[in-house]
Amino acid sequence: MKKIAIVTGGGSGIGLAITERFVQNNIHTIIIGRDEQKLCAAKEKLGPLCEPLVGDLNDLASIPKLVNGIIEKHGQIDVLVNNAGINMKKEFTDVTDEDFQRIILTNVTAVFALSREVVKSMMKKGVKGAIINISSMASQYGIPKVIAYTASKSAIEGMTKAMAVELSPKGIRINCIAPGFIATDMSAKALNNDPERKFKALDRTPMGELGKPSDIGDAAVFLASEAASYITGVVLPVDGGNSVGF
Ligand code: NDP
Numbered sequence: 245m246k247k248i249a250i251v252t253g254g255g256s257g258i259g260l261a262i263t264e265r266f267v268q269n270n271i272h273t274i275i276i277g278r279d280e281q282k283l284c285a286a287k288e289k290l291g292p293l294c295e296p297l298v299g300d301l302n303d304l305a306s307i308p309k310l311v312n313g314i315i316e317k318h319g320q321i322d323v324l325v326n327n328a329g330i331n332m333k334k335e336f337t338d339v340t341d342e343d344f345q346r347i348i349l350t351n352v353t354a355v356f357a358l359s360r361e362v363v364k365s366m367m368k369k370g371v372k373g374a375i376i377n378i379s380s381m382a383s384q385y386g387i388p389k390v391i392a393y394t395a396s397k398s399a400i401e402g403m404t405k406a407m408a409v410e411l412s413p414k415g416i417r418i419n420c421i422a423p424g425f426i427a428t429d430m431s432a433k434a435l436n437n438d439p440e441r442k443f444k445a446l447d448r449t450p451m452g453e454l455g456k457p458s459d460i461g462d463a464a465v466f467l468a469s470e471a472a473s474y475i476t477g478v479v480l481p482v483d484g485g486n487s488v489g490f
Contacts, residue, residue, distance in 0.1 A: 246270060246271070246272050247270075247271045247272065247322040247323060247468075248271075248272050248274070248314070248318045248319075248320060248321050248322050248323070249266050249271045249272070249273045249274065249321070249322060249323035249324070249325065249468065250273075250274045250275075250276060250314065250321060250323070250324045250325065250358075250362065251263045251266065251273055251274070251275050251276070251325040251327055252275075252276045252277070252301060252325065252326055252327050252328035252358065253275075253276070253277055253327045253328030253329065254273065254274075254275025254276065254277065254283070254286060254294075254325075254327065255275055255277040255279060255282035255283040255285070255286045255296070256277070256282055256286075256428070256429065257426075257428030257429060257430060257457055258327055258378065258423065258426060258428055258457045258460045258461075259275065259277075259325070259327040259328065260275075260286055260457065261456070261457030261458045261460060261461035262325055262327060262457075262460060262461045262464045262465075263275055263286065263290060263294055263461075264289075264290055264458070264461060265458065265461035265462060265464065265465045266293075266323075266461075266464070266465065266468070267290045267291065267293040267294055269465055269469075270293070271293070271322075271323065271468070272293050272295065272318070273290075273293060273294055273295065274295045274296075274297050274314060274318075275287075275294060275295070275296055275297065276297050276298075276299050276301065276310070276328070277296075277298070277299075277328065278298065278299070278300045280296070280298045283296030283297070283298060284296055297310070297314070301328055301350065301354035301357075301358060302349050302350055302354060304353065304354065304357045307354070307357045307358050307361055308361050310361075311358070311361040311362055311364075311365060315365050319369075320365065320366070320369045320371050321362050321365055321366065321371070321373065322371055322373050322374070322468075323373065323374050323375075323376070323468045324358070324359065324362045324373070324374075324375045324376070325375075325376045325378070325464055325468075326355040326358065326359065326375070326376070326377045326378060326400075327378045328350065328354070329350060329351045329378065329396075330346075330347060330350050330351065330393075331347075331390065331393045331430055331433070331434060332346075332347055332390070332392055332393060333389045333390055333433075333434055334389060335389060336388075336389070336391050339391055339392060343392060344391070344392045344395075346392075347392035347393055347395075347396050348392065348395065348396055348399075351393070351396030351397070351399075351400070352396050352399045352400065352403075355377065355400065355403070356403065359375055359407065362375070363375075363407075363411060363416060366414075366416055367414055367416075370415075371415075371416075372415040372416070373415070373416045373417070374416070374417045374418075374419070374467060374468045374472070375407065375411075375416065375417070375418045375419075376419055376420070376421060376464055376467050376468060377400045377401075377403065377404050377418070377419070377420040377421075378400070378420070378421055378422075378423065378460075379397045379400045379401050379404075379420050379421070379422040379423075379479060380393070380394075380397040380422060380423065381422065381423075381424055381425070381481075381483060381486055381487060382394040382397045382398075383397040383398040383400070383401050383422070384422060384481065384486075384487040385487070390434075397422075400420060401420055401422075401479050404418055404419065404420040404477065404479060405477050408476045408477030409477065412476045412477070417467075417472070417473075417475065417476040418476055418477065419467045419472070419475060419476060419477065419478050419479075419480065420478065420479040420480065421460055421463050421464060421467070421479075421480050421481075421482055422479050422480065422481045422482070422483065422487065423455065423459075423460050423481075423482055423483065424449060424454075424455050424481065424482065424483025424484050424485075424486035424487070425445045425446070425449065425454050425455065425483075425486060426454060426455040426456065426457055426459070426460060427454040427455070427456060427457070428457055431454065445486070447489075448486055448489030448490065449483070449484045449485060449486040449489055450484065450485035450486075450488075450489055451484030451485055452484070453484065455482065455483065455484055459482055460482055463480060463482045467480070
């Protein structure tokens, strides 16, 4: 039977690359995002195994209905990739409480709410599922001017472990990928106007270059597959060595 996956933020950057790899591996992949045009362009590129679903994950109340709609249409969800995320680069003292909450809502609370609904469906249907969270180098070491983003990604790594110990006995594996500096719109915004930051990012990357979104796609395919059937609770850096760089 064909596997059914959800990739949040699957219309661009890393999420699009994960979706591309899933589709190449015959996984029917539902991509969720707010920008319909972006999602449709992804479908146009990737074909019938890519299914766009417009939704704003910040609208927590809409999430149970969104998941139920997928279950009604496809019967079950086998894989969830919590990839959607936002970043904000600001001096520590300029970050307002509203700024902080906005990042936490998208990067943490929505991830929890969606995972909870998907896990409920997996347990109800007896699905041996896989959930993949996306963290960042911001939780491997300190990066200035990204306080809320760092808090959110550290939370994701903690949640990965807590979910793994609670849900793995029920047959659901939870893992996390910590991408290094990957060439996407998000990293371009953070690095291109800040040559010093870009130099630092590359200087401590032993492999000497930014990663490609497909590098994360390859890792996600592995963690979602039977080849990773005894792997749960790990945070896998896919970073050209950045997290251990000197
Ligand atoms: P992009 O900005 O290209 O992608 C982010 C995606 O998230 C978009 O497709 C966006 O879709 C979606 N999204 C954001 N908010 C919402 C929301 N409220 N509801 C639904 N979808 C939403 O960034 P990247 O591809 O670079 O990042 C993907 C993930 O990888 C993020 O979690 C990021 O933190 C992480 N990461 C990226 C790194 C990098 O170097 N690029 C490094 C480390 C981690 P839409 O606009 O349509 O809503």
